[in-house]
Structure formats: structure tokens, C-alpha cells
Amino acid sequence: MERLDTPDPRSVFSSLAYFRLLEACGLTGSWCWTFASGEQSWSPGLFALLGLEASAVRPSYGALRALAHPADREVLETEVEVLGAGLLRAHTVRIVRPDGSVRTLESRGEIFLDAEGRPAAASGFILDVTDREALADARRAEQRRRWALFREAQSWTHASLYAQAQRVGSRELLSLTGVTQQAFRDDCTCVVAAEDRSRTREHVGSLMRAGRPFEAFKRLVLADGASGSFRFVYVPVRDASGRIESWATLASRVGGIPSAPVDGFLRDELESALGGKHLRAARKMLGWSMMDCSLASGLSFATIRKLEGETEASASSARRRVVAALRRGGIGFSLVDGSGIAIART
Incomplete structure (x- = not known):
């Protein structure tokens, strides 16, 4: 440890020393390039x-x-673009180390101009975000799994503090009932059928105060105006001291799963599974000719014929345009009997 002869370390602790301290964490590095001399250098952290x-x-x-x-390489500017055009944008890319391991790096750079406004030098700062990106990927995958389960089985899990100022309705519950987050925060029983709200409020509240796992049955008012019976299992989640910090819930529909509208991620997955036979059947259900479908979708007749002739499912912008036109015409697609696809007039 180096001894300081002044009481104010800021007077001797240079920005370079501070940067080296940051690089010692193993997550940062930098580079610079002087165009006139061609000199380039990397910091020890970048190596x-x-x-x-x-x-x-x-x-x-x-x-x-x-x-x-x-x-990922093609998204990075070439040497000619940096040197000649002064281009250097922010990127998040993967790099492959000599040992074969892959890391995800976030890069930010800056171009320095000379007195005549020409690019004279460049420098960049790089941050290792591998763990952050891996966590984000895992979270997105988990969200897709949860959403697919919800849309097909109307079952979901959630955790909430259930204190009014911090009460949060799950994405699934809000989507199912059509209420806003603020409305749920103001009164979490607003999703329950009006005649059952008072009983639900008192029943669930008393069981929560007991601090033990319990189940409750609720009749929810759905976004389409219908209602459905749901079973909720509540389990207290405790911190290290034994205090309840939140409640975890498992909700599932009682008495069968009605068909539900397909949107978002699941709609994309469903549309990618539609084959030529599905498009052909939907068109005929509307009484459309191939030319009618061409006019409705804005695609050429040849494209419609090609899409309907395919026996394998495929995802394409043309297919999405045809599906959108069929939906506008009054066709609905849904999953039935496992992975089967049902087509109906809506």
C-alpha cells in the first residue's frame, strides 16, 4: 500500500490510478487509436x-x-468506417476468447476531431455484461414459459406484498380480467364478481392474518364480460427472521379451460405453425378466391398460391400478412387437442 504525504488523496490519486482500480475488478477495459501515427493501445483490463x-x-x-x-461481427464498424467516416456506435456483442469461451461485451466509443473537423483519433470503453445478459435471457425464457402456460391452461404463479401501497397484480391476472394496475392497487377485489367481493375480502384477509398457507375460491370477472371460478393457493414467504415478507400464490381455473384469445408471444408461435392447408381452409371458410385473398392481404396471386401450396409450417412476413387479412375477414385460430389448430368464423 502506497503512503500518501497529503491529507487529501484526491490531489494525488489520478484518474489513471482510479481507472486501474476499476479494471482490477476484471469487468472493464479500454482502447485508443491515433489515426495520424497509427498508434493503437489496449489497457491491461482489455487484454x-x-x-x-x-x-x-x-x-x-x-x-x-x-x-x-x-x-455479431457485422454490426461492428469496420476500420475504414472508423478511420475514414468517423463512425463508432455503441454495441453489445459476443466475443470468442482463444480458449473457446464466449463473453458478452458492451462497447461504447468516441471519435475525436482535429481543428479542421476531420477524425483524428478514437477511443472506446468496454464492459463485460455476460452475467447481465444471461440473466436477461433466462428471465425472458421464463416469461415465455409462464405466458404459454397461462394462455393455454389459465394457470399462473405470482408473489406480492399485498400491502396496498406495494400491491401488484400479476401480468396474467390483469390480462385475464382487463383491469389496470392502479385499479388493482386501489382495490384488489375489483377483479372478483361484485356479489362475492365482501366475502372474499373478509375471508382472505382473516386467513392472511393467521399467517399460514391456505386456499380460496374466487369468481373472477373476465375481460370479455364473462366470469370464471378460480382456485388460489396462498403460501407465506418468510425472511431469515421468520417475518412474512410476501405471499406466493398459485392460481388455476376450476371446471375446464375455455378457449382464450391468442396474442403476443403465443400468437407469434401459433402463426408460425400455420401450414398451407390451414390458410387454404380459412380462405374457403370465408368464401374467398385466391384473388380475393391477394387483394385483402396486398400480396401477389403467385405468393398466395405458393403459401397455400406449402405443406410445412413456416414463419414469414408474407404469411403474417395473409393471416392478418384472414383475421380481419372474421377467421380465428386457436390450439386444440394438444398441438392441433382449430379454424373458426368469429
Whole structure:
């Protein structure tokens, strides 16, 4: 540890020393490039991020770009674009280290101009965001699984504090009932059938105060105006001291699952499963000719014929336009009997 002879460390602790302290965490690195001399350099932290020894490679923007994953490399500016056009944008890309491991890096750079306004130098700062991106990917995958389960089985899980100021309705419950987050926060029984709200409020409240797991049956008012019976299982979640910090709930429909509108992620998945036979059957159900379908979708007759002739499902912009036209004409698609697809006039 270096001794300081002044009581104010800021007077001797340079920005370079502070940057080296940050790089010691192993998550950051930087580079710079002076165009006139061609001189380029990498910080020790960047070598570490890239999994390279300082003696293993001569620092250059080209070498840095070459380490990018082949699928991500094209989004990075080329040396010509940086040097000649002064282009250097922010990116999040994967790099492949010499040992084969893959890391996700966030890069931000800046171009410095000379007195005549021409690009004179460039520098960049790189941050390892591998863990952040992996967590985000896992969260998105979990959300897709949860949403698919909800849309097909009307079953979901949720955790909430159930204190009014911090009460949060799950995405699934709000979608099912059509209420807003603010309305739910103001009165969480607003999703319950009016004649059952008072009983539900008193029943659930008393069981929560007991602090033990319990189940409750509620009749919910759905977004389409209908109603349905649901079973809710409540389980207290406790902190290290044993205090209840939130309640976890498992909700599921009672008495069968009615068909539900398909939207968002699930609609994309359903449309990608539609084959030529489905499009052909939907068109005939409307009494449309291929030319009618062409006019309704804005696609050529040849494209309609090709799409209807395909036996395998495929996802394409043309297919989405045809499906959208069929929906406007009054056709609905839904999943039935496992992975089967039902077509009906709405």
C-alpha cells in the first residue's frame, strides 16, 4: 500500500490510478487509436477481458473486431468506417476468447476531431455484461414459459406484498380480467364478481392474518364480460427472521379451460405453425378466391398460391400478412387437442 504525504488523496490519486482500480475488478477495459501515427493501445483490463496475454497480439481495432462472434461481427464498424467516416456506435456483442469461451461485451466509443473537423483519433470503453445478459435471457425464457402456460391452461404463479401501497397484480391476472394496475392497487377485489367481493375480502384477509398457507375460491370477472371460478393457493414467504415478507400464490381455473384469445408471444408461435392447408381452409371458410385473398392481404396471386401450396409450417412476413387479412375477414385460430389448430368464423 502506497503512503500518501497529503491529507487529501484526491490531489494525488489520478484518474489513471482510479481507472486501474476499476479494471482490477476484471469487468472493464479500454482502447485508443491515433489515426495520424497509427498508434493503437489496449489497457491491461482489455487484454484480460479478451482472455489474451499482452504479448500474444498486437493491439489494433481490426484484431478487436476479429474476436467478435461471427454472428455479431457485422454490426461492428469496420476500420475504414472508423478511420475514414468517423463512425463508432455503441454495441453489445459476443466475443470468442482463444480458449473457446464466449463473453458478452458492451462497447461504447468516441471519435475525436482535429481543428479542421476531420477524425483524428478514437477511443472506446468496454464492459463485460455476460452475467447481465444471461440473466436477461433466462428471465425472458421464463416469461415465455409462464405466458404459454397461462394462455393455454389459465394457470399462473405470482408473489406480492399485498400491502396496498406495494400491491401488484400479476401480468396474467390483469390480462385475464382487463383491469389496470392502479385499479388493482386501489382495490384488489375489483377483479372478483361484485356479489362475492365482501366475502372474499373478509375471508382472505382473516386467513392472511393467521399467517399460514391456505386456499380460496374466487369468481373472477373476465375481460370479455364473462366470469370464471378460480382456485388460489396462498403460501407465506418468510425472511431469515421468520417475518412474512410476501405471499406466493398459485392460481388455476376450476371446471375446464375455455378457449382464450391468442396474442403476443403465443400468437407469434401459433402463426408460425400455420401450414398451407390451414390458410387454404380459412380462405374457403370465408368464401374467398385466391384473388380475393391477394387483394385483402396486398400480396401477389403467385405468393398466395405458393403459401397455400406449402405443406410445412413456416414463419414469414408474407404469411403474417395473409393471416392478418384472414383475421380481419372474421377467421380465428386457436390450439386444440394438444398441438392441433382449430379454424373458426368469429
